[in-house]
Amino acid sequence: MSTAPPIDGEAPLRLRRSQPMSPYAKARLANWGLRLLPWLTIVAVWYAIRGFGLVSPGLLPLPQDIAATAWARLLDGELPRHILASTGRVLAGVAIGTAIAIPVGFALGRYATARLTLDPLINFFRALPPIALVPLVIVYLGIGEAAKVFVLSFSAFFAAVIVLYEGIAQMPPIYGHVARTLGANQSEIFRKLVLPYALPHILTALRVALGVTWATLVAAELVAAQAGLGAMIQMAASFFQLDVIYVGIIMIGLTALSMDHALRRLSRRLLSWQERVPS
Amino acid sequence: MTVPSSLVFDGVSVAYDTPDGPITALGNVSLTINKGEFVAVVGPSGCGKTTLLKLAAGLLQPTTGRVTLDGQPIGAPGPERGVIFQEYGIFPWLTVEQNIGFGLELSANRVSEAERAEIVERYLDLMGLRDFRKAFPKALSGGMKQRVALARAYAVRPRVLLMDEPFGALDAQTRLAMQDLLLQVLEREGTTGLLITHAVEEALYLASRVVVISARPGRIKAVIDVPFPFPRTHHHLANEEFARLKGELTELVMEEYAAQSRLSLASQS
Ligand SMILES: Nc1ncnc2c1ncn2[C@@H]1O[C@H](COP(=O)(O)OP(=O)(O)OP(=O)(O)O)[C@@H](O)[C@H]1O
């Protein structure tokens, strides 16, 4: 991105204006514009709805009111407390769920016997919405942290296991053939072939699990939670604090988005060998 | 120098199970490849050449008959039988140099770190891949991938080389260079080999015998002895005898291509 040094004697201001933007910078600017556009549209529509009086003001707080509420809750430590509680549960759920899903997914992907025995079972449980488990979980695990992490791990596991299973089952047999004719034993095939081949699928599984787990979070926090964004929304609903509900929803979205973003960056770093359409 | 080995196919047939019933890919093939001998196999597409190679590699068991190496039945793949696959199979998550060194890192071919580095360096040079050593396969052309696959197989110094159209993706000049490199490797190591190829000329240049396989189910239609002594050079290609053999072999192969297209026309109607 080198630009020509200013030519002696010419006014820097004029130089900057006359100098065309590099195509690269232009593309970046356009990308940012495209990314921001839908958000700005939402805010505009929001104001428009209020402006035209389509909804009574009591039912739709203004964006700046929501921002003010968020700011106040941020300063008094309430919002960080809820975000931390939810993030902690989601991370615990995803960690436990995928930790179990990885060996199970590998077994299902690699061994026909495992597929034959476990496939129907997995599909049965996968079809259950995790929320349907909540009453039972309360009976067996009570209403403590364990119950919530259980429900989240459950949803993370079934989301992750299916991605891993499908991914690993699709490993082309040629890689195994090559490795075996070069003398690889079973453990080397696992370490040097299956693991690196599975890495993109593990990362995708993590992303899918994160998404599903955030979606299940509110349900899990219905289990009488004192803290957490779901709990905050729940309490705000019983006091009809619409602005707080909006803050909660936006925070769930933002936190999930930033976790997903972090995972995507990690994927790009780890998977530079993959062929991809340039983004 | 490594110990050479003899490879024997004894009354081998292979039938694949498919949803439409069994497909006979090879029917009763017997062939002996002596120690240090290099045999080429030609035949129409789908006649069972790759199937033959997989038997020798130990990736497939015959439906009837036996395949033996030095008298021992072939049960599983092993590093003493190097394979160059038709579809390369280079690992996309490893760089060029890691792909070449892959076999050398396995416990079956224990070589020291220094020795591995030296072998990898040598093949990077021999294959003209030095500038691409850190590149991932996604950045390679088809011909470059094929050279990586060749280097990876040569690097572990197998006693038997099983090659499935190993030069198919190469341009004419690289192809000649790779053929000469193979001749050098064979001579230095005394390797026993099986080469599958579509190019009649290549078969005559590299092999001491050329086996023609018939259209499916593959059987041995003819075996042609190639009289030229080793070491061979490109002068042989200009030889009159070479031209005559090439004509004869082309004739035989074309007959089978014709038989095969009649077969597929018949099965369509
Ligand atoms: N795994 C398999 N299952 C079913 N049929 C197979 C299988 N592998 C090969 N065949 C069939 O066996 C026959 C021989 O296949 P093979 O791959 O050995 O042919 P080939 O001579 O190597 O052909 P080409 O020159 O096109 O590579 C073909 O008709 C093919 O359809």
Ligand SMILES: [Mg+2]
């Ligand atoms: Mg083939």
